[in-house]
Amino acid sequence: MCAFKGWNDAADAASTAATFVGSALEASRFARIDPEEFFDFQNTRPHIRLTEGRTREITWPEVEIYEARVPRAPRDLIILVGSEPAYRWRTFCGLIVDVSEALGVQLVVTLGALLADVPHTRPVSITGLASDDTLVDRLGLNSATYEGPTGITGVLHGACAEAGLPSASLWAAVPHYIAATPNPKASLALVRKLEGLVGVSVDAADLEGSAAEYERQVNLAVQSDPDVQAFVERLEQAADDDEPSLDPGDMPSGDTIAREFQRFLRQRGEGSG
Numbered sequence: 001m002c003a004f005k006g007w008n009d010a011a012d013a014a015s016t017a018a019t020f021v022g023s024a025l026e027a028s029r030f031a032r033i034d035p036e037e038f039f040d041f042q043n044t045r046p047h048i049r050l051t052e053g054r055t056r057e058i059t060w061p062e063v064e065i066y067e068a069r070v071p072r073a074p075r076d077l078i079i080l081v082g083s084e085p086a087y088r089w090r091t092f093c094g095l096i097v098d099v100s101e102a103l104g105v106q107l108v109v110t111l112g113a114l115l116a117d118v119p120h121t122r123p124v125s126i127t128g129l130a131s132d133d134t135l136v137d138r139l140g141l142n143s144a145t146y147e148g149p150t151g152i153t154g155v156l157h158g159a160c161a162e163a164g165l166p167s168a169s170l171w172a173a174v175p176h177y178i179a180a181t182p183n184p185k186a187s188l189a190l191v192r193k194l195e196g197l198v199g200v201s202v203d204a205a206d207l208e209g210s211a212a213e214y215e216r217q218v219n220l221a222v223q224s225d226p227d228v229q230a231f232v233e234r235l236e237q238a239a240d241d242d243e244p245s246l247d248p249g250d251m252p253s254g255d256t257i258a259r260e261f262q263r264f265l266r267q268r269g270e271g272s273g
């Protein structure tokens with residue numbers, strides 16, 4: 001699972017989701033990609049801090065790789081988090097593919113977030129794309145049809161396709177009028193979609209609380225400005241007009257719901273409350 005800060009990460013939704021999953025599963029870092037060849041340090045600057053009030057320590061922008069062992073799940077996770085590199089994207093993606101092949105990775109999933117004309121009051125729309133037709137059919141995703149400028153995630157999926165490595169991409173749509181604020185609601189939606197995609201359950205109670213508080217605070221801010229409130233109401237009306245009617249045949253069966261619930265309980269284990 002990969003998430004990159006920057007162009008692919010509106011409102012920090014994707015990087016927050018990946019970091020949260022890593023923390024919830026107590027992932028441990030086992031590798032880093034040296035930033036020297038891939039980053040413009042004038043654009044993504046290193047940070048300096050004082051240790052014990054005197055010693056200066058420099059922290060360089062890095063791409064870090066973590067392992068998360070999930071004993072009761074069908075697979076473990078490798079989590080890669082970092083900023084989008086500035087240089088040598090093909091070499092960078094080649095490194096990720098090499099690590100994936102060395103570890104026996106079965107599926108590469110990228111998380112992303114984009115700005116859209118969507119209201120904050122509605123459920124977050126998640127778009128799932130996959131390059132492999134079999135994966136598209138099995139997981140109910142869409143084939144990738146986008147044409148235009150791309151970020152590092154698009155290049156990574158191209159590298160995976162060339163290597164014969166199955167890949168999928170999950171994208172959350174976030175309201176453009178509050179893009180500067182981290183959006184835990186979108187992060188939560190990505191985490192929930194990821195769970196169904198890879199078969200790993202995460203206790204997201206903390207993120208659920210942050211998402212509820214986020215929506216409450218945004219509601220207060222919107223209500224204080226009549227012009228913004230009217231704009232949001234127009235977005236809500238447009239969203240309602242675009243909402244497809246529910247087909248009872250699309251509802252999951254009781255057996256499917258029961259299996260998913262049992263899987264969640266198994267992965268949480270006994271004594272977890």
